[in-house]
């Protein structure tokens with residue numbers, strides 16, 4: 001998928017340099033965006049902008065403009081002709097594309113410093129980057145709502161960008177299934193629970209998550225007049241001795257199982273199976289990277305090291321074929337798979353085997 005084009009030796013060596021200098025390109029691209037340089041050059045796309053014009057318009061030094069624009073030129077985001085900078089399509093996407101923006105913010109504010117500790121994280125199977133930057137907790141999840149404001153905004157921005165893109169279609173699908181009782185495991189700030197209960201008259205959704213997230217979800221539900229239909233049970237979902245509430249029509253897990261390693265996934269699926277009534281189903285929503293387009297696969301594969309260094313040291317973005325094995329190990333079987341939901345997501349509907 002990624003290596004179809006044959007490169008000449010010099011082209012391959014240039015690609016290798018882009019990787020070797022990736023952190024520098026990344027930081028310069030971010031500041032070209034955040035200082036408004038890309039936008040200014042775009043607005044003056046016919047005439048181009050000199051270093052002096054950019055420095056004057058944005059009230060920054062000519063030295064800063066030179067440093068950032070020269071790196072911008074080297075990465076293919078800017079063109080330089082007759083001492084004037086012009087924006088390229090890559091530069092245009094770097095400051096206008098929403099996916100690029102959430103990825104960049106997530107990588108800067110959440111991942112950048114902690115990724116320095118990827119080595120120990122991999123060897124010691126713990127999020128050493130989290131421990132060096134934000135918290136000594138075992139995983140990032142209990143402290144999500146206490147992260148520094150930029151990190152918190154970027155984490156939730158990243159999470160919501162990818163799940164919001166699927167929720168419209170998923171709510172439409174799920175509201176037609178006649179579900180009365182649903183557990184939303186890892187329901188986060190309640191976006192799906194609120195969406196589904198708003199689209200139906202008799203569905204009740206119980207969110208299982210850390211207390212910080214449940215409090216936010218219940219407050220959000222109350223604001224929409226949905227108290228009593230969106231409920232919450234705070235729990236540490238990694239404590240596999242605690243059963244989920246039983247006799248439900250469905251267990252919903254959206255962008256949740258990728259937060260765990262294989263053993264925990266199988267245990268969570270077993271507990272989900274035990275919660276179902278006879279006709280109940282487990283609904284898994286994941287952006288599997290083997291079911292995605294090349295841009296989606298690239299983003300998903302490169303999200304995995306965040307799980308290693310910052311989130312928990314054990315999990316990753318999975319392939320659908322890996323998840324199918326976990327489903328079988330938990331005594332379930334895949335009844336139906338619906339792909340191409342929003343941003344490369346797949347809904348896997350599972351019943352008791």
Ligand SMILES: C[S@@+](CC[C@H](N)C(=O)[O-])C[C@H]1O[C@@H](n2cnc3c(N)ncnc32)[C@H](O)[C@@H]1O
Pocket residue numbers: 141142144159160163185186187188189208209210213235236237238253254255256259
């Ligand atoms: C990536 S978010 C997914 C949120 C939401 N389902 C969505 O589709 O956007 C994972 C959620 O799982 C929760 N979570 C992860 N590990 C947990 C644990 N051990 N106990 C309780 N909640 C946990 C997190 O707090 C977070 O709300």
